[in-house]
Amino acid sequence: xxxxxxxxxxxxxxxxxxxxxxxxxxxxxxxxxxxxxxxxxxxxxxxxxxxxxxxxxxxxxxxxxxxxxxxxx
Amino acid sequence: xxxxxxxxxxxxxxxxxxxxxxxxxxxxxxxxxxxxxxxxxxxxxxxxxxxxxxxxxxxxxxxxxxxxxxxxxxxxxxxxxxxxxxxxxxxxxxxxxxxxxxxxxxxxxxxxxxxxxxxxxxxxxxxxxxxxxxxxxxxxxxxxxxxxxxxxxxxxxxxxxxxxxxxxxxxxxxxxxxxxxxxxxxxxxxxxxxxxxxxxxxxxxxxxxxxxxxxxxxxxxxxxxxxxxxxxxxxxxxxxxxxxxxxxxxxxxxxxxxxxxxxxxxxxxxxxxxxxxxxxxxxxxxxxxxxxxxxxxxxxxxxxxxxxxxxxxxxxxxxxxxxxxxxxxxxxxxxxxxxxxxxxxxxxxxxxxxxxxxxxxxxxxxxxxxxxxxxxxxxxxxxxxxxxxxxxxxxxxxxxxxxxxxxxxxxxxxxxxxxxxxxxxxxxxxxxxxxxxxxxxxxxxxxxxxxxxxxxxxxxxxxxxxxxxxxxxxxxxxxxxxxxxxxxxxxxxxxxxxxxxxxxxxxxxx
Numbered sequence: 001x002x003x004x005x006x007x008x009x010x011x012x013x014x015x016x017x018x019x020x021x022x023x024x025x026x027x028x029x030x031x032x033x034x035x036x037x038x039x040x041x042x043x044x045x046x047x048x049x050x051x052x053x054x055x056x057x058x059x060x061x062x063x064x065x066x067x068x069x070x071x072x073x
Numbered sequence: 074x075x076x077x078x079x080x081x082x083x084x085x086x087x088x089x090x091x092x093x094x095x096x097x098x099x100x101x102x103x104x105x106x107x108x109x110x111x112x113x114x115x116x117x118x119x120x121x122x123x124x125x126x127x128x129x130x131x132x133x134x135x136x137x138x139x140x141x142x143x144x145x146x147x148x149x150x151x152x153x154x155x156x157x158x159x160x161x162x163x164x165x166x167x168x169x170x171x172x173x174x175x176x177x178x179x180x181x182x183x184x185x186x187x188x189x190x191x192x193x194x195x196x197x198x199x200x201x202x203x204x205x206x207x208x209x210x211x212x213x214x215x216x217x218x219x220x221x222x223x224x225x226x227x228x229x230x231x232x233x234x235x236x237x238x239x240x241x242x243x244x245x246x247x248x249x250x251x252x253x254x255x256x257x258x259x260x261x262x263x264x265x266x267x268x269x270x271x272x273x274x275x276x277x278x279x280x281x282x283x284x285x286x287x288x289x290x291x292x293x294x295x296x297x298x299x300x301x302x303x304x305x306x307x308x309x310x311x312x313x314x315x316x317x318x319x320x321x322x323x324x325x326x327x328x329x330x331x332x333x334x335x336x337x338x339x340x341x342x343x344x345x346x347x348x349x350x351x352x353x354x355x356x357x358x359x360x361x362x363x364x365x366x367x368x369x370x371x372x373x374x375x376x377x378x379x380x381x382x383x384x385x386x387x388x389x390x391x392x393x394x395x396x397x398x399x400x401x402x403x404x405x406x407x408x409x410x411x412x413x414x415x416x417x418x419x420x421x422x423x424x425x426x427x428x429x430x431x432x433x434x435x436x437x438x439x440x441x442x443x444x445x446x447x448x449x450x451x452x453x454x455x456x457x458x459x460x461x462x463x464x465x466x467x468x469x470x471x472x473x474x475x476x477x478x479x480x481x482x483x484x485x486x487x488x489x490x491x492x493x494x495x496x497x498x499x500x501x502x503x504x505x506x507x508x509x510x511x512x513x514x515x516x517x518x519x520x521x522x523x524x525x526x527x528x529x530x531x532x533x534x535x536x537x538x539x540x541x542x543x544x545x546x547x548x549x550x551x552x553x554x555x556x557x558x559x560x561x562x563x564x565x566x567x568x569x570x571x572x573x574x575x576x577x578x579x580x581x582x583x
Contacts, residue, residue: 010400011438037433038501039401040349064440 004047006069012036014060019051031069049073090128090142094166108302110147110164113197116306118151125149127179141167146176148183153310159187162197169201172242191319193230202241225249227421227577229319234305235259248294249581251418254308255295257285293374315382315389316422323423323570324389329363336360337553351397358392361553375407380415386557391419394429402432404476406444413456417576420460425560428466428481434474453479461572463487463563468495488559491534491543502529
């Protein structure tokens with residue numbers, strides 16, 4: 001099983017986390033909703049698999065390129 | 074010699090030339106589900122239309138003549154959807170389809186005929202690079218030269234597929250093509266991983282060196298990624314269906330599929346009412362254009378903007394659309410490169426442009442500046458001003474800052490229209506207060522509100538329409554009809570649908 005690190009694509013804050021560790025996700029499912037540039041921007045899963053680890057929590061400030069979620073699948 | 078004998082000899086030679094790299098190599102390809110060069114050629118052209126050029130060509134070296142049927146590159150003419158096309162198909166089973174003196178002449182002839190007679194060239198690439206030892210030594214380097222081998226003036230479309238290991242010439246042609254499709258598992262790079270490892274003394278993973286992920290996400294050299302040879306060749310045929318055979322023709326007109334005006338009726342369901350929420354603009358484009366005509370290029374590269382060929386009322390258009398789903402639609406360096414290469418493509422082949430605007434501005438920051446943003450932004454503006462094909466700009470929601478101009482605002486398109494959801498300004502008024510007065514909402518809410526009122530000017534579609542900054546304000550559901558009407562009005566009648574192609578010699582890869 002390969003691990004995929006899902007990185008944040010834009011600097012901003014974590015507004016809402018839509019998944020929890022252990023749940024199944026499909027490609028393009030929303031994992032996290034970020035707030036940046038006064039918009040709510042979803043972070044989509046690049047692969048189908050299981051959420052292995054959440055590296056962020058709601059309210060965190062994150063920069064582009066930071067790993068937010070690890071998906072196994 | 075009697076005719077009968079000559080006929081027999083001719084047949085023997087033909088058979089010999091058709092055997093490619095031999096049964097052992099060919100059966101291995103069959104086992105892997107990979108088409109060989111001649112099967113690829115057959116799949117590319119309409120049945121019975123292929124006319125081969127250079128079947129009896131071989132290596133110029135006497136001791137290699139028997140081992141080099143067609144000299145490793147199968148070339149010729151044929152028809153795709155009834156239109157003439159020229160093709161160069163690499164035969165990897167013959168000396169890795171390495172480039173040699175003879176097959177380079179074949180390629181040069183194909184390119185020259187295609188250019189002179191105005192027909193597209195298809196490259197089905199899979200090659201090891203230059204043939205060794207033929208190219209070794211100063212006499213080889215000094216003796217072979219063709220100063221226009223890599224010249225491109227976009228008189229005719231070049232279309233490419235990367236179907237295996239592509240080093241040297243097949244990588245060069247792929248990067249120079251107007252469309253390049255890559256089969257998963259293929260590698261496109263300057264040199265092979267083995268040579269690269271020898272030179273750099275470190276193990277190189279071929280996929281990392283030049284695999285489909287790298288070229289679809291990082292370099293943007295892959296306009297599309299597919300799983301099989303057949304899918305790659307199908308993509309080439311589809312791409313060519315949008316293009317004219319050469320720059321002096323208008324693109325072909327296709328029948329309008331039934332039900333093409335159905336999806337637009339429900340377009341409001343695709344756009345959130347809250348302007349804080351984002352949506353996928355690809356769904357919006359699909360609802361506007363002719364059914365099943367959406368053909369996106371570079372979907373994983375510079376994702377904040379979408380570039381797609383499509384048809385409106387049967388006519389080819391190029392759509393440039395911000396995608397709020399990705400980084401809120403903020404335009405980054407890759408997005409700029411992607412748009413410029415698309416503007417060059419459309420303008421070179423007389424394809425009108427439609428801009429669909431919903432963007433918060435160019436992405437700023439240290440990383441963005443390191444990627445040479447001012448140059449990228451201005452390269453785009455210059456390209457836009459050099460486009461002579463019709464340009465229609467539709468403002469969907471927000472359009473801020475310089476990027477407002479890059480997306481066709483301020484007279485940079487032939488027509489601008491705004492949805493009633495449009496929101497146009499130089500920047501977000503709250504940010505403007507912080508920048509001009511140094512006052513933050515958190516620190517001094519009262520003063521901030523006061524200044525915000527001063528800064529906040531009307532930003533609606535109607536305010537823009539009042540100064541005729543947009544020619545009209547429409548209901549999103551009217552977009553398809555509006556665009557069809559405007560593209561009809563703006564046909565290039567005075568030049569029979571042909572633009573000036575001022576960017577025909579612009580760099581082919583950004």
